[in-house]
Amino acid sequence: MGGKLSRTVIMLFYLQLISCQFVWAQGENKIGTDTLNTVLFKVTSSHSNKVSYLFGTHHAFGKSFFDTLYNVHQALSASEVLIKENLNISGHLAEDIINRRTVKTKWSKYLKIDELTFVKNLFASSPTNFHKMTPTEMYVFLNRHFNQQVCLSKDQTDPSLTLDDYIALKAKEHNVKLFGLETTEEQIELINKDVEGMPRKVHKRRLSNIIAKIKSRNNNYCEETEWYKQMEIDYQFNLPCSNNLLLTDRNNKWMGDIVKLIESNNCFIAVGLSHLMYECGIIKQLQNQSYTISPVIVNQ
Template identity: 60%
Template sequence: MQHKTIKVLNFLFLISLFSFQIATCQNKTKIDSSSSFNTILFKVTSTDHKNVSYLFGTHHAFGKTFFDSLSKANQALKSCDVLIKENLNIQGKMAEDIINKRTTEVKWNKYLVKEDLAYVEDLFANSPTDYKKMTPTEMYTFLNRYFKQQICLNKNANDTSLSLDDYISSKATEQDIALYGLETTEEQIELINKDVEGMPRRTHKRRLANIINKIRTENSNSCEETDWYSQMQIDYKLDTTCTNTLILTDRNNKWMTSISNMLKQKNCFIAVGLSHLMFDCGLISQLKKLGYTITPIEVK
């Protein structure tokens, strides 16, 4: 693959937290399972109030074209009073702002061979983010998302269009729908790094070398995740225990406090990474336990 320098690289990598859990969800789906649904959209209703809300499981590498094709999801968003998403992009408090304020630089020659380091330098040549101040974990997270967008979804290297989550946010703003973030960008960055805290340098080196090689060779054999999501034949494994306490269980539990309160007051469109809807700690299971009726809705 002949590398193309990105003219504007919006470093919104942190919402790619989804990629840390998705590997546990990629087993072939069982459509006859009671927790298998051919959708990523669910209606949320209760006998205690008249509000009608929706859960929408996102994949952050997708964007405008994908969401615009989902007529029912667009109708659901339009019917709501507030959009609830993982985080809000606030000027001065975005990932690039947080990273650029750091005073410590990573010695990348300890993590990347000369050729790979040159590739990264070229990639970030016109980026507002100082890659020298990123951690190896943050770099891997960014490159992993870049791989999914450029190789798996064939997104043009100079395409600066929004991620799926942020595109939904822009649609909500156009329709005067209020926005609510469940956590801050800073909290998400801390989680990304804490999730692999203590990982040996040799493991970081191997992961970075592998993902750069996949991008260079346009290795679409590793695109199961995006293929799986776009097909929307998903086993939500609602009876399966969550295995990642930090990224899934703890965050879901924290989010539920805000979500349950807002569902009683407003018609809400909740757009979060698909894995947060899955498993016994997911939002679907937790809302069911609170007495809500969760109804799968076709997105088109």
């Protein structure tokens, strides 16, 4: 795992020509079940000749995973626009936003002495001032660090922080234009607002638990990444979203841009898998607007 963090790892946050090559998981007309063995979907419409694709990401994954997905690569390279949750813009990266703050967190109120020492060592070579991170941001970072370094044994040479960021790198190689649905500032504000009012003791417990998991290097705690790798997803299309702030409201806000772009471009839409799921998800919302959504196997 290497006890310290590079600039790339610490960024913290924050998704026609080839159609005959695909093996379809379901028929062209509709999704017939909520459980599907894929995270890739073809989007078509009777009132447009454009073909787009939805890809549900898990942010902790990266290069080694994406490079195995032949059909996903083909869909991306045939697209004109990549739509992702946010774009990495110089001056507006998570580290830039955090470092500009004037308020510091008193970590002695949240971390035991040995836990604070662990965090200091982890951030020793980082360009981010972790003293200016909130407890929520620290937990999000440590959880992703656990998933990447313990569960996925992520290659230190992987140039991307997240699967979404690696997809953006591949898109640039194919001269695919990039479009961000929201800013990094908005994302950071949302993750903090989502747990607004959480008692300090809960923050302490969450941070202590995730640090213990990282130290243990025990992959028995990797159910989340294993579930995504297995790719047997119950999308629960008829269930309401349980988080209005992080799912329902964002999906509703994104739909205007998504529909406008897919009407005039062949798009590849890469967003967190949960944004495709449930009644408020992008899949159901596109279906409600008369788009045909067809599941696609990620490999031939």
